[in-house]
Amino acid sequence: MELRSVEELMDLLYACRSALDAPGFPGGRRVDLHQHALRTAAVLRRSRPADKELQVAGLVHAIGPLLRPGDRTAHPDCAADAVRPLLGERVAGLVRGHRPDSGPADDDLLRLRQADEEGRHIGFAAGVLEDWRTVLELVAARNSRLGAVD
Numbered sequence: 001m002e003l004r005s006v007e008e009l010m011d012l013l014y015a016c017r018s019a020l021d022a023p024g025f026p027g028g029r030r031v032d033l034h035q036h037a038l039r040t041a042a043v044l045r046r047s048r049p050a051d052k053e054l055q056v057a058g059l060v061h062a063i064g065p066l067l068r069p070g071d072r073t074a075h076p077d078c079a080a081d082a083v084r085p086l087l088g089e090r091v092a093g094l095v096r097g098h099r100p101d102s103g104p105a106d107d108d109l110l111r112l113r114q115a116d117e118e119g120r121h122i123g124f125a126a127g128v129l130e131d132w133r134t135v136l137e138l139v140a141a142r143n144s145r146l147g148a149v150d
């Protein structure tokens with residue numbers, strides 16, 4: 001599945017409200033994916049305020065279970081493939097590499113992995129999804145302009 005609009009992506013992120021991370025997977029933690037997405041993005045907005053793509057990667061990294069329920073190993077690739085056409089190669093690459101066991105990491109990926117972990121535990125108020133609409137639109141617009149150059 002490929003996401004073609006910010007609206008479609010927002011719908012999917014809203015659908016994460018009732019989803020749990022890796023249901024039934026041994027060692028998988030039960031976490032409200034919608035809150036987890038908002039918290040991960042909020043952590044990154046604080047630590048990397050200028051890097052909208054990194055923040056957006058934090059917001060969308062966890063949509064895999066919605067796209068392919070039950071197939072935990074495929075989740076990062078699924079999520080990356082879904083967001084690539086809309087949000088671009090960098091965001092897709094960050095999403096693909098967000099799990100600590102998925103290979104070597106540069107600074108951005110390390111920051112995302114840290115935020116992912118913090119976004120599971122911290123109980124702070126992370127705002128609402130609507131706060132992210134303009135940021136998503138900005139990253140999507142930038143990506144479509146870059147795509148038009150090819």
Ligand SMILES: [Fe+2]
Nearest residue numbers: 036061062116
């Ligand atoms: Fe996560």
